């Protein structure tokens with residue numbers, strides 16, 4: 001079954017990504033700990049939204065729940081993505097449908113070659129979408145175009161996935177994966193942390209050049225500076241497991257200047 005076909009048939013402009021009253025918890029040493037507490041969020045196709053929020057407010061948890069990490073138990077609410085119940089799908093089905101998560105702390109995979117890993121992932125997604133797989137030559141051509149764009153050495157492709165990569169190199173490798181997988185929804189969890197100023201611009205360019213009607217992104221960040229390069233359509237403030245305020249790019253500027261106090265007080 002080709003997930004994209006089903007999705008395209010069912011999708012309307014209003015149900016690209018709709019998160020409604022989402023509640024999720026994790027087992028904290030035998031005690032359930034609720035992290036997402038009634039979160040609502042809507043991202044239309046083609047839009048880039050940012051989420052900012054104090055440490056521990058549940059931003060990474062949201063990204064894990066959307067991408068299907070199994071430790072989290074959803075206790076209430078729904079997530080509709082391209083007309084489907086996203087929460088009913090396995091992580092690989094979500095990826096095939098176009099969901100991509102760039103991790104805050106990218107995982108090291110000792111013994112796994114970076115290029116092989118990437119080609120396997122790309123071809124798995126292409127198979128699920130009913131597209132032809134890339135052979136070795138086609139893959140190398142495509143990946144080299146991307147490493148060039150991201151100012152990455154091709155040597156990185158020969159190494160083990162993220163093993164010994166610097167913080168910034170890991171983040172660039174995540175963006176390389178994103179560009180190769182061509183998702184329709186990219187969730188970037190603090191992809192800017194650890195990047196030097198030049199790398200920040202390169203990574204932002206890597207995201208901006210994907211912008212179009214078939215690409216949306218949810219950018220989790222603590223800093224306005226990334227949003228100077230990736231101009232978000234909407235900025236959401238998250239606290240205690242909920243979106244407590246949403247607005248335009250000016251929200252990020254206000255937060256940078258004045259902090260969270262105003263929004264936290266208003267939501268209390």
Ligand SMILES: Nc1ncnc2c1ncn2[C@@H]1O[C@H](COP(=O)(O)OP(=O)(O)OP(=O)(O)O)[C@@H](O)[C@H]1O
Pocket residue numbers: 026027028029033035053054055056057058059060061062
């Ligand atoms: N496995 C776990 N066991 C216990 N508590 C957890 C677990 N995972 C997450 N939490 C808690 O859930 C809360 C939300 O964490 P999360 O990482 O989603 O926040 P965040 O908004 O992304 O924070 P930051 O901005 O610091 O990255 C935190 O208090 C965290 O300690």
